[in-house]
Amino acid sequence: MILYGKKVETTISDIRVDAPAFCKEMGRNYGDFQYGMTEYIERFEETKCYFGVLFENAIEGLEKYEIPKSKWISIRVNSQEAIDIQKQIRKFYTKFIPSCEYKIRELPELEYYHDDITDFLVPIEL
Numbered sequence: 001m002i003l004y005g006k007k008v009e010t011t012i013s014d015i016r017v018d019a020p021a022f023c024k025e026m027g028r029n030y031g032d033f034q035y036g037m038t039e040y041i042e043r044f045e046e047t048k049c050y051f052g053v054l055f056e057n058a059i060e061g062l063e064k065y066e067i068p069k070s071k072w073i074s075i076r077v078n079s080q081e082a083i084d085i086q087k088q089i090r091k092f093y094t095k096f097i098p099s100c101e102y103k104i105r106e107l108p109e110l111e112y113y114h115d116d117i118t119d120f121l122v123p124i125e126l
Helices: 015-032 082-099
Strands: 003-009 037-039 050-056 063-066 069-076 109-114 115-126
Touching: 003 015, 003 037, 015 037, 015 050, 015 082, 069 082, 082 115
Parallel strands: none
Antiparallel strands: 003 050, 003 063, 037 050, 037 109, 069 115, 109 115
């Protein structure tokens, strides 16, 4: 999948503030976007990461991102509010992942925004 966007450096603890602010800024500058992306330097570590906003169509001034094919776990969040999405993400990592046999791939997580809901997508290996 090819997407176009921009990302900002943040940390795992600051992303809950930085991501919504970046989304607002990108929306003002480029219009409605379809995806959010979190790219970790070291997943599960309290360290820096990147949050990006992605569009399906090429827009001048935005970078091209190629998302490799993968199997994905999809968690539906019945909201597009950052606080609701982050609450489900925390549950996913603290309750679901420790209880399953899936291995998370070293690819970015995606959030797909549509119809007033968010599909949180995590790349996995079986």
